[in-house]
Amino acid sequence: MAKDVISLAARRKQSKNSRRRWKATPRFFAMVLCLICLWVASGFVMRYFGIIMVQSEVTRVEREIAALERRNDAIREQIEYMQSDEYVEKVARDKLGLVKPGDIVYKPVRPARPDDPLDVQKRSGKGGVAAGGGY
Numbered sequence: 001m002a003k004d005v006i007s008l009a010a011r012r013k014q015s016k017n018s019r020r021r022w023k024a025t026p027r028f029f030a031m032v033l034c035l036i037c038l039w040v041a042s043g044f045v046m047r048y049f050g051i052i053m054v055q056s057e058v059t060r061v062e063r064e065i066a067a068l069e070r071r072n073d074a075i076r077e078q079i080e081y082m083q084s085d086e087y088v089e090k091v092a093r094d095k096l097g098l099v100k101p102g103d104i105v106y107k108p109v110r111p112a113r114p115d116d117p118l119d120v121q122k123r124s125g126k127g128g129v130a131a132g133g134g135y
Helices: 008-018 026-082 085-094
Strands: none
Touching: 026 085
């Protein structure tokens, strides 16, 4: 039993040797500082790429706005032209076949085809124009 009893001083000495105290060395502080610097630098890089992405989006939207403004100007000009008397007259003549009083209407005659009938009747009325004719 005497062998089992160890003095308190021996026990303290034994525990000090077995448990090594952790010390903060300059190398540890350098590593912590490097990690903090990397963390801050990565934050700056991420923000920088975010800014670049936003700037490219702004540029794209500005180009789109400019294209839409040009298109709006062209549509306004077209509306202005379509409300003019010149356009109304042109549509009336081309699409509706209307004529002004005193205008002479010429109708193009297509050449005879082989399958056309040979006994074509002449038109009655003044100058070969059908009665009540014209547009």
